[in-house]
Each structure stands twice: as C-alpha cells, then as structure tokens.
Amino acid sequence: MALRLRGNGPINLHFLDVTRVAGETMTGHVDLNVAQAQNDNVERLSIKFKGIVRCRISTSTGAGGVTHHSDTIILCDEQISLWDRGSAFPPPGSHILSCPFQFTIPETAPPSFHCEGYYRKATISYALEVVGQRPGRFKENRNVRQPITVLAAASQAQLLLTQSLRQGWSGAYKTWTTDGKLKEGLWGKHSHVRVMLDIPDLTSYPNATAIPFRLHVETDTKPLPMSDAPVDKHGNPFFPAPPASSSHVRLRLHRTVDIRVRPIHSGHVDDDFLLKGSLGDSVRLAAVSQVTDEPEWIPSTGPKDKKGLGIWRRAVHFSTTVTIPYTPTVQTDILNWRYFLRFTIPFPMLGDDIRLDVPLQLHSSLACPPPSIGVAGSSDMAYADVIPAGPPPPPIDLPPSYSTGEHHVWDGDEKN
Incomplete structure (x- = not known):
C-alpha cells in the first residue's frame, strides 16, 4: 500500500491508495502552499466526495450521426470547506498549511464498476476532488482528482x-x-x-x-x-x-x-x-x-x-x-x-x-472496517490503511483508465 500524492500548483492531496469498503470512514489531508496560493489567486480551498451510477445508450440518427442518451443516479455528493484566504496560516517557518478531511462511504454504496459495448456504456465510480477556487474571468480553478475503488461490505x-x-x-x-x-x-x-x-x-x-x-x-x-x-x-x-x-x-x-x-x-x-x-x-x-x-x-x-x-x-x-x-x-x-x-x-x-x-x-468477501483509529500517531490513517488479517482486497473489473479518473463524471460533464 502506498501513499498517493496528487498535486496541482500549490495544492497536494495526500490519500492512501487502497481499496475501500462501503461504510468505511476515509481520512487524508490536503497540503496548501499558502504563499503560492496567494500568488496564484486561489481564494478558497474545498474537497468533494462524489459517487455516481451513470448509463449511456447511443442511437443512430440514420444519417451517419449518433445521439447519446444518458441517465445518472447520485450515490453520494459531499463537500467540505478546507480554507479561505486569510482564515488560517501555516506554522512559523513554513509555507505549508495541512488541512485534514474525513468522509464516510455510505453503507449501501454499490461497488465500483465499468462495462462498455457497442453503443452502450455504464459506470459506477467514486472520487475525491480538491478544488482551489480562482475567481475572475478566464481563470480556471486548480483541481486535483483522486478516483477511489469501492467494494461492497459483507454481512x-x-x-x-x-x-x-x-x-x-x-x-x-x-x-x-x-x-x-x-x-x-x-x-x-x-x-x-x-x-x-x-x-x-x-x-x-x-x-x-x-x-x-x-x-x-x-x-x-x-x-x-x-x-x-x-x-x-x-x-x-x-x-x-x-x-x-x-x-x-x-x-x-x-x-x-x-x-x-x-x-x-x-x-x-x-x-x-x-x-x-x-x-x-x-x-x-x-x-x-x-x-x-x-x-x-x-x-x-x-x-x-x-x-x-x-x-x-x-x-x-x-x-x-x-x-x-x-x-x-x-x-x-x-x-x-x-x-x-x-x-x-x-x-x-x-x-x-x-x-x-x-x-x-x-x-463481497470483505467486512466494513471499524471507525478510524490512530496508527503510529498519524491522524490520516484508518483501519483500511493497515494490512488486515486474511487476504488482501480483491481486484475488480475496472479498465486501466479508471485510475486516471477518465470514467468519473463531475457536475454532469462526461468524458468519452
């Protein structure tokens, strides 16, 4: 198991890259370089946890064109505010402000899934997204996305x-x-x-x-x-x-x-x-x-x-x-x-x-982990971050592109 570090400019997401189980509480932290954030006009920092079921069926128009029909079920959609400009500062001698976060996966969350066929596609996906808001026209937000693989919990x-x-x-x-x-x-x-x-x-x-x-x-x-x-x-x-x-x-x-x-x-x-x-x-x-x-x-x-x-x-x-x-x-x-x-x-x-x-x-063959526990003095580690007894979580049938976030959908914007 390895610590997954994803970053964009002044923002770095620290989150252990392990398979998660429905009902589990996930913890991590976001490091913000406040000096760089101010120079980059980042005004607010937040993190989202989202899960969806999305299906798409395409039909031919008869003239060489294709119409896409899609339907989406929102499984979870939470957001935590981590920082506003002027609300908190790093410790003396440092430019890094560490912002912890915690989300709980719904107990009834279905497992991650992907399939694709001719004119048909379906995905169950989960992800974290850190958003550094940059107000003003022509200024894109600083986003850091982390797909999460979720398995159902066994009774x-x-x-x-x-x-x-x-x-x-x-x-x-x-x-x-x-x-x-x-x-x-x-x-x-x-x-x-x-x-x-x-x-x-x-x-x-x-x-x-x-x-x-x-x-x-x-x-x-x-x-x-x-x-x-x-x-x-x-x-x-x-x-x-x-x-x-x-x-x-x-x-x-x-x-x-x-x-x-x-x-x-x-x-x-x-x-x-x-x-x-x-x-x-x-x-x-x-x-x-x-x-x-x-x-x-x-x-x-x-x-x-x-x-x-x-x-x-x-x-x-x-x-x-x-x-x-x-x-x-x-x-x-x-x-x-x-x-x-x-x-x-x-x-x-x-x-x-x-x-x-x-x-x-x-x-599923996995139990839901108990609530977060401290390990080696770290507030970012939970039960799933420690190797449990028994075999490791099983792999599931997801395409390689899932780990890049290609198959996750944010705010209705689907990537093909």
Missing part, C-alpha cells in the same frame, strides 16, 4: 460463509445438469453427452474466494457392434470421447449487464472472462484432480434393438476450485448485472460443443 453471515469455504467446505452440494445429442457425420444415429456440475448449495458466493466444484462428463456412443474396447480398428477412441485432460475443458465467467436510460432506452452488454487456476488453465494442471472411469459396455435391451449391439459409456470427473475476482452482483434502477459459470466441452465435429451455464450471485 456477518457472508463473512462466516467465506470462512467456511476457505477452511474447506463440508456442507451440502447442488447439481446442475445438461445433456446433448451429437452426430459424428451427417447420417446415422446420435451419441449422447451428459455434463453435471456439483457446487456448494448456496444462494450467493463470495468473490475472491476459492469455490470448490466437481465436473462430471459422461458420454455414450451410438449403438455399435460389440467390441473388446471403445476404439476402432485404427486404435482411435469411438466418438464421442470425454475430455482427456482438464485443459480441454473451457471455463469462462460470463457476465450480462442490463443498462437502462429512463424513460425508454435499454440494452445489454455481454462479456466473457478467463478464470485462471481452474479448468482450461494449462499452466496450473496440478490444481485439478482428475479421475477417469473404466469404459463400460452396455448391451442394447430394447425390443427394436438388434442383437449384438450396444454402447460404450465413458466418464471423467474433475475436482478443483474456482476463484472469481469480480465485482459482486448489484441491482440499481438503471444498472444491474448477473454472472454465469460457462463450461464448454468441445468435440471434434463442427458445432458439437456442449455448454453448461450455471447462474451465480456474487457477494
């Missing part, structure tokens, strides 16, 4: 659930299932594939926490004459063979974002994210346990089945975990999103992939 029950998962889940599991029919060619009978996922039986799951699961893939060949093994005369496995390795299974986190611009415009943005250290990750195969069943010959028994025919049933079972370092699920009047674990089992025929989508809600 006590959610924290206990997170602890249970981290210590090794011993509770109940629920099963999601899909099946499909495949053909090796244009003619002939179908083969069958069944995909089953066992995952802890929870209504929501903590982000940035390893979630255990078991994936089962079972395949049945089309009816075949009895053979000694599920391979053809060339030694190739009969179609469809289950995945030989966990790296052959594709696992993605699919996110669907619903965007609304009141009163009439709506749209959505879909994204897929690679989840590292789980199925489909060829770098960390050791993190996946794999068990392959012995092939089973099952004779055909139906009245219309020919004698000597049957199917080969084969199955493979993968056990591992998945960690999802993405923004907890949120619903607002103009913006909400939902997640799916998307498992794709590829087979060597065009269009014959089998997909299992498992919906899941995400909640």
Whole structure:
C-alpha cells in the first residue's frame, strides 16, 4: 500500500491508495502552499466526495450521426470547506498549511464498476476532488482528482460463509445438469453427452474466494457392434470421447449487464472472462484432480434393438476450485448485472460443443472496517490503511483508465 500524492500548483492531496469498503470512514489531508496560493489567486480551498451510477445508450440518427442518451443516479455528493484566504496560516517557518478531511462511504454504496459495448456504456465510480477556487474571468480553478475503488461490505453471515469455504467446505452440494445429442457425420444415429456440475448449495458466493466444484462428463456412443474396447480398428477412441485432460475443458465467467436510460432506452452488454487456476488453465494442471472411469459396455435391451449391439459409456470427473475476482452482483434502477459459470466441452465435429451455464450471485468477501483509529500517531490513517488479517482486497473489473479518473463524471460533464 502506498501513499498517493496528487498535486496541482500549490495544492497536494495526500490519500492512501487502497481499496475501500462501503461504510468505511476515509481520512487524508490536503497540503496548501499558502504563499503560492496567494500568488496564484486561489481564494478558497474545498474537497468533494462524489459517487455516481451513470448509463449511456447511443442511437443512430440514420444519417451517419449518433445521439447519446444518458441517465445518472447520485450515490453520494459531499463537500467540505478546507480554507479561505486569510482564515488560517501555516506554522512559523513554513509555507505549508495541512488541512485534514474525513468522509464516510455510505453503507449501501454499490461497488465500483465499468462495462462498455457497442453503443452502450455504464459506470459506477467514486472520487475525491480538491478544488482551489480562482475567481475572475478566464481563470480556471486548480483541481486535483483522486478516483477511489469501492467494494461492497459483507454481512456477518457472508463473512462466516467465506470462512467456511476457505477452511474447506463440508456442507451440502447442488447439481446442475445438461445433456446433448451429437452426430459424428451427417447420417446415422446420435451419441449422447451428459455434463453435471456439483457446487456448494448456496444462494450467493463470495468473490475472491476459492469455490470448490466437481465436473462430471459422461458420454455414450451410438449403438455399435460389440467390441473388446471403445476404439476402432485404427486404435482411435469411438466418438464421442470425454475430455482427456482438464485443459480441454473451457471455463469462462460470463457476465450480462442490463443498462437502462429512463424513460425508454435499454440494452445489454455481454462479456466473457478467463478464470485462471481452474479448468482450461494449462499452466496450473496440478490444481485439478482428475479421475477417469473404466469404459463400460452396455448391451442394447430394447425390443427394436438388434442383437449384438450396444454402447460404450465413458466418464471423467474433475475436482478443483474456482476463484472469481469480480465485482459482486448489484441491482440499481438503471444498472444491474448477473454472472454465469460457462463450461464448454468441445468435440471434434463442427458445432458439437456442449455448454453448461450455471447462474451465480456474487457477494463481497470483505467486512466494513471499524471507525478510524490512530496508527503510529498519524491522524490520516484508518483501519483500511493497515494490512488486515486474511487476504488482501480483491481486484475488480475496472479498465486501466479508471485510475486516471477518465470514467468519473463531475457536475454532469462526461468524458468519452
């Protein structure tokens, strides 16, 4: 964790650059070089803390033009006056006046968020802005902006659930299932594939926490004459063979974002994210346990089945975990999103992939810090500024430009 120092002329903002949690009290201070401020005609110094939800949907005018429609919800909008010319002076022998400030993030504040698609864009953003007012025409104010990453706070029950998962889940599991029919060619009978996922039986799951699961893939060949093994005369496995390795299974986190611009415009943005250290990750195969069943010959028994025919049933079972370092699920009047674990089992025929989508809600894995406490005699440090027990706050899905303030909106002035 590092102290973030941002400045503009006589103004410097001192604020620790850490992920914040809803309900947390943030502290910092602004250093003002009073001599420079007077020479620069700065008359007043204040600091704002603002959070917004903003959605934008663009529509074509039909003649090559585009119309932008936007809607905004103000989450928080506070301002503190820090200094007026002549109201306070630096200590003797110094030109620097230190102005402390404190803001509390609303307990119900949704987490920072950003998504962007074709003609659609949505942001939940928070920032501090220090304003040095310079009266008079053609004199721009001196502004210093600091984006803030905010995560939702977990409830006590959610924290206990997170602890249970981290210590090794011993509770109940629920099963999601899909099946499909495949053909090796244009003619002939179908083969069958069944995909089953066992995952802890929870209504929501903590982000940035390893979630255990078991994936089962079972395949049945089309009816075949009895053979000694599920391979053809060339030694190739009969179609469809289950995945030989966990790296052959594709696992993605699919996110669907619903965007609304009141009163009439709506749209959505879909994204897929690679989840590292789980199925489909060829770098960390050791993190996946794999068990392959012995092939089973099952004779055909139906009245219309020919004698000597049957199917080969084969199955493979993968056990591992998945960690999802993405923004907890949120619903607002103009913006909400939902997640799916998307498992794709590829087979060597065009269009014959089998997909299992498992919906899941995400909640925060972090508690709200207690009120500000002094550390090492500094009034600018709070609980979030000290490394707490447990893992660090998880990263969330924000673009690199978020840290520059590009996606934050002040006073209705949106930067594209």
